Amino acid sequence: MAKPTLRHRSVTAAATRAAARRAERARADAERTERTERADRTDRAGRTGRTDRAERTRPGVLRPARAEARRRDPGEKPGKPGTGSTPAAAGPAPRRGRLLAVLALLVLTALAASAVLGLRHREAELTHQARSEALAAARKAAPVILSYHHKRLDRDFAAARKHLTGSFRDEYERTTAKVVAPTAEKYKGIVKATVAGPEGGVPAASVVSSSPDRVVVLLFVNQVTESTQVSGGSRLDLNRVRMTLTRTPQGWKVSAVDAL
Secondary structure: OOOOOHHHHHHHHHHHHHHHHHHHHHHHHHHHHHHHHHHHHHHHHHHHHHHHHHHHHOOOOOOHHHHHHHHHOOOOOOOOOOOOOOOOOOOHHHHHHHHHHHHHHHHHHHHHHHHHHHHHHHHHHHHHHHHHHHHHHHHHHHHHHOOEEOOOHHHHHHHHHOOEOHHHHHHHHHHHHHHHHHHHHHHOOEEEEEEOOOOOOOOOEEEEEEOOOEEEEEEEEEEEEEOOOOOOOEEEEEEEEEEEEEEEOOEEEEEEEEEO
């Protein structure tokens, strides 16, 4: 066999190096391809995870397992993994609590309504009683307050003051002392008042407004006046009088009188 020449050895070495470079490039290409595929898989996995999280957090969207569990029993909680058991349903207890709260609220509302109705009924009874008592007191007080005789002024005014109360009592005392008494003594005045009404019947008086502690009464009062200043000796005056009565510890007293 012929020995390889120098040129032949050079060509062989060059071919070997070229083959080695081609193998190196192929290996590098394979590694780049593998890294690219790994990166693609990682990126796809990340996108899939984000999509799943978005689907879970989006309102109205449930994962299949959770939706299935809710379809089975809305009040049932799934058991712990690996136990193979499902805890008892917890739904009835909250519902019973809400029902008890509603019932308690209804009971309180009914009690409050009963209390209000009771108070109104009691107030209506007191007002009705006040109307009757004040009306009787007005019929009794009017002739005393609106009458006097010049020979017994102190006694008549004292009797009238027993039916009065508050600031009106003080005003009556000042007026009778400064105006009525001097005039009556000077002209021999006599005034006799009566509450009008049919003969032998109930005096004409009616309630204008009322509350348990205050009543306004309208009376028709006839006053016969005699004095030296009245021609013919006497004069009859037909008056309408509005009288306000107030409840006091001593009973119903007159707190205002207005001639209409």
